[in-house]
Structures are given as structure tokens and as C-alpha cells.
Amino acid sequence: MGRIAIYTLLLFFCVLYLMPLFVMVITSFKSLGDIRTGNLMSLPTEWVLDAWQKAWSESCTGVKCEGIKSYFWNSFQMVIPAVAISTLMGAFNGYVISKWQFRGSNMLFSLLLFGCFIPFQVVLLPMAATLGYFGLANTTTGLVIVHVIYGLAFTTLFFRNFYVGVPDELVKAAKLDGAGFFTIFFKIMLPISTPIIMVTVIWQFTSIWNDFLFGVVYSGSETQPITVALNNLVNTSTGVKEYNVDMAAAIIAALPTLLVYIVAGKYFVRGLTAGSVKG
Secondary structure, three states: OHHHHHHHHHHHHHHHHHHHHHHHHHHHOOOHHHHHHOOOOOOOOOOOOHHHHHHHHOOOOOOOOOOOHHHHHHHHHHHHHHHHHHHHHHHHHHHHHHHOOOOOHHHHHHHHHHHOOOOHHHHHHHHHHHHHHOOOOOOHHHHHHHHHHHHHHHHHHHHHHHHHOOOHHHHHHHHHOOOOHHHHHHHHHHHHOHHHHHHHHHHHHHHHHHOOHHHHHHOOOOOOOHHHHHHHHHOOOOOOOOHHHHHHHHHHHHHHHHHHHHHHHHHHHHHHHHOOOOO
């Protein structure tokens, strides 16, 4: 009876947690007439895809009514290089700090950890001034640099904790065989880092894709990410409020992160556990 009660309680909270997603999905397939006459939890009387098509290519995000498709690809152009660069740099930093310690390396690691606790708002003005000085304001490249810099503290922490658990004898044996600094990194450390790489990719992809503050501050009209477009879509008033279009756009914006979790989620807990009790 105790186990039945536990599972019943878990099922209840699971349904409660998924209820907003259920409302979003069914609303996105309703027509406006169905939304007006039905209730929030009712299924569509007729399942239609008009809201999805309009959200993708016809909805208004301010003065333009071209949908969210261009902003969707803007996010990919920003996320992919930012995730790749921050992951590789974090792996390199973690490798150096854990296996090639130098004088002051622990202090450097502590300062990097401090970066994990700096709020976004603190870096807005100095980062804006820096991007303007280098001519990168309102560009995708500037957004990539911002996310790489801000995410570097987290990626370094992940990889450092993982590499601390790799036996030092492995590195020493490679040195005796004539392997150098970069050979050990690319031939030995990276190939065994799949779990923590997946953790970092999921963390960075989700954080960067869902970011709104940096996107709205540092992007231009042609480089805005999907989160900014979604905000503009929801807050644009040009007549009747189309809740089905808003819900469809929100689901489209969430699909890439959901796909990443489905494909790589099994590595997430494994990678975090591998580096959770080290150092």
C-alpha cells in the first residue's frame, strides 16, 4: 500500500507538471472559433494546423509579419558555434587545471568559479562597450562571443571535475611514451570525455537557446534570436489575440532543446555523476 501511495502521488504531480504543456499543445491545434466557444482543457472539435503555419511564416513580430522562421535560424547560427567553442575551451581549461597544474592554477580556478555566480545584469554595460569598441554590436558574432565568455566558467568547472577523476598515471605513461601536451589532450583525454561533453552540450545549448536578456540587448533587428521574436510576437497587438498562434510559436521555440534532451539525455546524469565527487 505504501508503494501504491508513492506512485499515485508521483503520477499526480507528473500530471500537474505536464498540464501547461497539454494546454499549449491542444490550443495550438484549435481554431479561433474553437478557442472562444470551448474551455481551456477541452480537446479541439477540429484539429487544424493553421496556427503552426502562421506562427512559422506569417505572424507579426513587431512591424514585420514574416513569422519566426528567420529568428529560428538566427538562434541556430548563434547556438552551434557558441556551444562548440565554449565546450572545447572548457575541456582545454579543465585539462590544464587538473593535469598540468602550475603556480597559481588553484587561484585561477577559484576566479573562474566566481564567474559562475556573476548575474547577467552585471556584465551588460561593460560587455556592450566592449562589443561596440570592436565593431561587433548587433551582430551574431558578438552574441556568440558573449555566450562563450559567460559559459566558460561552467564548462571549465564541468571538465575540471571530470578530469580530476582520470588517473594521473595515465598521463605520466603517455609522457613516457613521448606524447606531448596537445597529443595527450586530443588523443587520450577527449576520447574518454563523451559523458561530460554531453553534459556540457546540453547545459550550454539549453542556456544559450533559452536566453532572452543577452539576445534583446546585443542583437540587431536582423540578428535577433527566437526568444526575442517570441516575446515580440506575444506582445504585438494587431486585432484579435490569436492564442493558438502564440502557443504554436512557443512550442516551435522549445522543440530544439527538447530534441537535445531526448537524444543526449541519458548521458546527462552519467556525466554529472562522474564528476560530482571529485576534487
